Amino acid sequence: MTTLTDRYVAATLRSVAAARREEIAAELRASIEDMIEGRTAGGQDPATAEREVLTELGNPAELAARYTDRRLQLIGPTYYLAWQRLLTRLLSFVPATVGTVVGVIAAVDEKTTGGAVGQGITTALQVALHICFWVTLVFAFLERTNAAQHLPKWTVDQLPKERVDRQITLADTAGAIAWIGLVIAYLPLQRYRSFVTDTDGGNLPVFDPALWSFWLPFLIAMLVANAGLELAKYRVGHWTWPLAAANAVLTLAVAVPVVWLLQTDRLLNPDLVARFDWLQQGSNLDAVTALAAGGTILVVLWEIGYGVVKAYRNRR
Amino acid sequence: MPSDDVLRTHLQELRRGTVVVASLVALRRPDYGYALLQRLTGAGFPVDANTLYPLLRRLEEQGLLTSEWNTEESRPRKFYRTSEEGERVLTRLLDDLAAVQTSMTALIEGADR
Numbered sequence: 001m002t003t004l005t006d007r008y009v010a011a012t013l014r015s016v017a018a019a020r021r022e023e024i025a026a027e028l029r030a031s032i033e034d035m036i037e038g039r040t041a042g043g044q045d046p047a048t049a050e051r052e053v054l055t056e057l058g059n060p061a062e063l064a065a066r067y068t069d070r071r072l073q074l075i076g077p078t079y080y081l082a083w084q085r086l087l088t089r090l091l092s093f094v095p096a097t098v099g100t101v102v103g104v105i106a107a108v109d110e111k112t113t114g115g116a117v118g119q120g121i122t123t124a125l126q127v128a129l130h131i132c133f134w135v136t137l138v139f140a141f142l143e144r145t146n147a148a149q150h151l152p153k154w155t156v157d158q159l160p161k162e163r164v165d166r167q168i169t170l171a172d173t174a175g176a177i178a179w180i181g182l183v184i185a186y187l188p189l190q191r192y193r194s195f196v197t198d199t200d201g202g203n204l205p206v207f208d209p210a211l212w213s214f215w216l217p218f219l220i221a222m223l224v225a226n227a228g229l230e231l232a233k234y235r236v237g238h239w240t241w242p243l244a245a246a247n248a249v250l251t252l253a254v255a256v257p258v259v260w261l262l263q264t265d266r267l268l269n270p271d272l273v274a275r276f277d278w279l280q281q282g283s284n285l286d287a288v289t290a291l292a293a294g295g296t297i298l299v300v301l302w303e304i305g306y307g308v309v310k311a312y313r314n315r316r
Numbered sequence: 317m318p319s320d321d322v323l324r325t326h327l328q329e330l331r332r333g334t335v336v337v338a339s340l341v342a343l344r345r346p347d348y349g350y351a352l353l354q355r356l357t358g359a360g361f362p363v364d365a366n367t368l369y370p371l372l373r374r375l376e377e378q379g380l381l382t383s384e385w386n387t388e389e390s391r392p393r394k395f396y397r398t399s400e401e402g403e404r405v406l407t408r409l410l411d412d413l414a415a416v417q418t419s420m421t422a423l424i425e426g427a428d429r
Contacts, residue, residue, distance in 0.1 A: 023394075024373070026392065026394070027349065027369070028369065030348070030349075030350075030391050030392060030393050030394070031348075031349045031350050031365070031369055033391060034348070034349070034350035034351075034393075035350055035365065038350065038354070056364075056365060056366075057365055057366045058366050062366070063366050063369075063370070066366065066367070066370035067369075067370045067373060069374070
């Protein structure tokens, strides 16, 4: 019959090198039996004593790791920072670069912009996944071969030149302004090239052309003001109460009209809605507008909350 | 009052190295795993079984302990004993422990309260 002790010893030995297995098994078994005996001598029944002793010894995989000095971590403190630095550095530009190149080539090749964008994004995601996997694999291997000596030592010269209290980096600002720029560029562009076509292959604007009389120019102005705020944030370098307030006002200045126009069915081009049968069915259009409005509100709450929390943490 | 967790971690840190010293001292008289565990606990060095057993093997691999199987009793047991090399290391460790104690005493006495 197989006892709990047999199973425990077998489970412990599974990850121990074969050469040492027999000796560790004999010693471990004797120790366990000694421990059980110590408890039964005090009047405990053997079955309970066995359970308690094995529980005390704990997870057999952990015990085996102690016997063999095996690392119970994928990447330990020696390599973690180097791993993190290399990974973020590669992820910051390689996937985007490769994705853009592939997307441009696909656009030139196939002439369908939608498909090309999709292909670019898919490629970028795949590249990112590959980078994560291979970089981690290499470091996990290094961790297990103890080749720690070859890491470059930290020196004082590596200290960042920026001010200590800089919360808003150039990369953040450049990214935010580039994004706003793209949105601003798309608003007039979608009148002539929205990447959505009608049944004859002609262009179909996404937004209601009637909005050009006031709301779209207003939104563009507010987006420009948002870009200005990004610059102001960079100049100050960290979140302050006035910046958080301006951020809240400008975010609302964009979001409130968008949500309101969505709810009153005035944002989307009626021809666009008519083009897709699916939007006509039942309450599908309402579901889409509710989803878009809900998403916008979430983004707004995040945006405003982020500025307020950062400003609150910076209070003197 | 610090939380129990904080206190426990610091006590663990403080005790960690002393298990090796205590084992090397105790094994001047040969003994097997479980009996050593009992002796250490009795002498005020409580140690977990799953720490002590692997530790004994590691000290043996480092040459600080020698071992011998005793098959005379009811079940075969592996007896460990502090080796000559272990004795040399132990002398250094005990010196250092005493030095720590001396420095700490001096620091306590010299410090303004």
